[in-house]
Amino acid sequence: MVETLQNLALGFSIALTPGVLFYAFAGCVVGTLVGVLPGIGPLAGISLLLPATFGLDATRAIVMLAGIYYGAMYGGSTTSILMRIPGEAASVMTCIDGYAMARKGRAGAALAIAAVGSYVAGTVSVVALMVLAPPLASFALRFGPPEYFALLVLGLLVLAYMSGGSMLKALAMAALGLLGGMIGIDQMSGYFRFAYGVVELGDGIGVVPVAVGLFGLAEILATAGLATPPSVIKPKLRELLPSRREWSASAWPIGRGTVLGFLIGIIPGSAHIIASFVSYAVERRLSAHPEEFGRGAVAGVAGPESANNSATSGAFVPMLALGVPSGPIPAVMLAAMMVHGVSPGPLLIKQQPELFWGFIASMYVGNVVLLVLNLPLVGVFVNLLRVPYPVLYPSIVVFCILGVYAVNGSVVDVWIMLVMGALGYVLRKLDFETAPIVLGVILAPMIEMALRQSLAMSDGHYGILVTRPIAGALLAVGAVLVLLGLRPLVTRSLDWRAKLALAGTKEERL
Amino acid sequence: MLTTDRVAGAVLALLALVVVWESRKLPLGSLSNPGPAYMPVVLATLLLACGVALVIVGGRAGRLAAVDWSEWRHAVAILAVCAFAAGALERLGYRATITLALAFMLGVVEKRGVVFTVLFALALALGSFLLFDTLLRVVLPRGPLGL
Numbered sequence A: 001m002v003e004t005l006q007n008l009a010l011g012f013s014i015a016l017t018p019g020v021l022f023y024a025f026a027g028c029v030v031g032t033l034v035g036v037l038p039g040i041g042p043l044a045g046i047s048l049l050l051p052a053t054f055g056l057d058a059t060r061a062i063v064m065l066a067g068i069y070y071g072a073m074y075g076g077s078t079t080s081i082l083m084r085i086p087g088e089a090a091s092v093m094t095c096i097d098g099y100a101m102a103r104k105g106r107a108g109a110a111l112a113i114a115a116v117g118s119y120v121a122g123t124v125s126v127v128a129l130m131v132l133a134p135p136l137a138s139f140a141l142r143f144g145p146p147e148y149f150a151l152l153v154l155g156l157l158v159l160a161y162m163s164g165g166s167m168l169k170a171l172a173m174a175a176l177g178l179l180g181g182m183i184g185i186d187q188m189s190g191y192f193r194f195a196y197g198v199v200e201l202g203d204g205i206g207v208v209p210v211a212v213g214l215f216g217l218a219e220i221l222a223t224a225g226l227a228t229p230p231s232v233i234k235p236k237l238r239e240l241l242p243s244r245r246e247w248s249a250s251a252w253p254i255g256r257g258t259v260l261g262f263l264i265g266i267i268p269g270s271a272h273i274i275a276s277f278v279s280y281a282v283e284r285r286l287s288a289h290p291e292e293f294g295r296g297a298v299a300g301v302a303g304p305e306s307a308n309n310s311a312t313s314g315a316f317v318p319m320l321a322l323g324v325p326s327g328p329i330p331a332v333m334l335a336a337m338m339v340h341g342v343s344p345g346p347l348l349i350k351q352q353p354e355l356f357w358g359f360i361a362s363m364y365v366g367n368v369v370l371l372v373l374n375l376p377l378v379g380v381f382v383n384l385l386r387v388p389y390p391v392l393y394p395s396i397v398v399f400c401i402l403g404v405y406a407v408n409g410s411v412v413d414v415w416i417m418l419v420m421g422a423l424g425y426v427l428r429k430l431d432f433e434t435a436p437i438v439l440g441v442i443l444a445p446m447i448e449m450a451l452r453q454s455l456a457m458s459d460g461h462y463g464i465l466v467t468r469p470i471a472g473a474l475l476a477v478g479a480v481l482v483l484l485g486l487r488p489l490v491t492r493s494l495d496w497r498a499k500l501a502l503a504g505t506k507e508e509r510l
Numbered sequence B: 001m002l003t004t005d006r007v008a009g010a011v012l013a014l015l016a017l018v019v020v021w022e023s024r025k026l027p028l029g030s031l032s033n034p035g036p037a038y039m040p041v042v043l044a045t046l047l048l049a050c051g052v053a054l055v056i057v058g059g060r061a062g063r064l065a066a067v068d069w070s071e072w073r074h075a076v077a078i079l080a081v082c083a084f085a086a087g088a089l090e091r092l093g094y095r096a097t098i099t100l101a102l103a104f105m106l107g108v109v110e111k112r113g114v115v116f117t118v119l120f121a122l123a124l125a126l127g128s129f130l131l132f133d134t135l136l137r138v139v140l141p142r143g144p145l146g147l
Helices: A002-015 A018-036 A042-053 A058-083 A089-103 A107-140 A145-162 A167-180 A199-203 A207-223 A244-266 A271-286 A299-322 A328-339 A353-374 A378-385 A389-408 A411-429 A435-457 A469-491 A496-509 B004-023 B038-060 B072-092 B094-109 B114-135
Strands: none
Touching: A002 A018, A002 A107, A002 A353, A018 A042, A018 A058, A018 A353, A018 A378, A042 A058, A042 A207, A042 A328, A042 A389, A058 A089, A058 A107, A058 A299, A058 A328, A058 A353, A058 A378, A089 A107, A089 A271, A089 A299, A107 A244, A107 A299, A107 A353, A145 A167, A145 A435, A145 A469, A167 A435, A167 A469, A167 B004, A167 B038, A199 A411, A207 A328, A207 A389, A207 A411, A207 A435, A207 B072, A244 A271, A244 A299, A271 A299, A299 A328, A299 A353, A328 A435, A389 A411, A389 B072, A389 B094, A389 B114, A411 B072, A435 B038, B004 B038, B072 B094, B094 B114
16 A cells, blocks of 8 residues: 555656646546537547657657546537437436526536536546556556467457447447458468558557547538537526535446446446446436436436546556557557557556556546536537537548548548448448447457467467466456346346336436 | 348348358468458358348347438448548648538538638648647648648
């Protein structure tokens, strides 16, 4: 514990230097601005703004990216409450009661509760991250290729299981993403695979053009032609303070959402989306007035917003400690870290303590910055939503092109974004989730390398994947998830995901 | 009945078959010593299985004909702009390409006034170049005459 505190002091000594503080601040502001834009969530936001960090050293770049991530998450809730448009998928539940509160003239209070909930959840979950990540990293030093193979496969299976729709569709999307990740030079044999003479594809298809295409461009394609732009409710500054009744109604949901969000966040998958859905369901179940949900219940804003932010920190645990991204957003963060020459994993904490602890400390700082900054400036952020959409979306398209091109200075990436945008648009229309594709693209080379190294270790015997205890246990959990996920196909019943989706639809109708 | 899941499943299965066909150009290796084609074939088989399963169990999904494609004209126009940008970026340079792309989206697709279109397109193209290339030192392509 003393060592942890010493390390944290080291982190703060880095995070509070004016240079680092400035980039944490800039990341939060820019992230919020991007998060407020309809359709541009944290995933596309980080991908688009990655080039802006190229001129910085690794610590400042990572701190700025973390700020963008937090800011985009918070910005998403602003759009949900004031426009009933989820800036990102995790804000769907906030839309329901947040917008209902806004229509009752409590928009300011809803924003304040979302901000305070996010702050509490963010701060508490960073403490948990700080305590959990180092021991997990020490444990992960025992991992060899078979354990990594099992862990990566489990990560994909959990993502498929946790996805909102059917597991079969999610598995198909994961397989599609993994196949996309096969493009490029085979690391073991040096063969070019599926590159068709395009030299730039030698390194494979990048996660940034895939993420921007599937999440940024696809959203623009689906919404640019909409006939009626949504209206914005503008809160007054004096309305920002919630009443005593609203504070007391939000205290327990914030606490529960924080714990629930962090625990769900550690599990691979679209953590913050599931966390906000589960938190909403729990709050409605525990509420003395469940009939208020859907009509402006304070707990319906406080719980999901806290859970969603807490899950964000939870998702960093496996990424920082194991080097394994647990969802599409950590996957992009991982790629961003690699661009800056940082390799997250068990050795990061030992070899680059200033970076790891500076990052942790900057998350505390980022939470404070967001709280201090966002409430007074909410009017400024809202004005961005007043820009007519027919003017706004061409600007977003330009930033998509710029962001994708700038990562490698390659127009091939712009073509990849275009193809992924069209694919994402069609898949969205056909009701398929695209998050497993992003994760598949980044995990494919890792899974293949781990499998082939495992086979090299065992003289070609697959038994090594099940006889080593950790690998065997991880694969057994994966097998159970597949069986659980496919059960509704056999029994023709509704599983928990279908029930949650149904509950969400019912609430939205109210 | 033609449902969204069935159509998607059929397309995915077809794609899987194409991958298997294309993988024949690479050494497959053996079960104990996989070659570069091994993993793509395994994954394509998984995709094929998922696609076929979707075709079989996808009868309860929404009807394909019920999917609303009303915004397709905008979608095609935006994709065309992205294709133009990909083709022109390194030939015309960032500023000229983005100015033309924005002018098309605002002036032709959204039918905004000429003065607004020109001013907005120039301001965003030059402003974003100044921010990223000049201030943040992200190298963006120059076209003829260094523009």
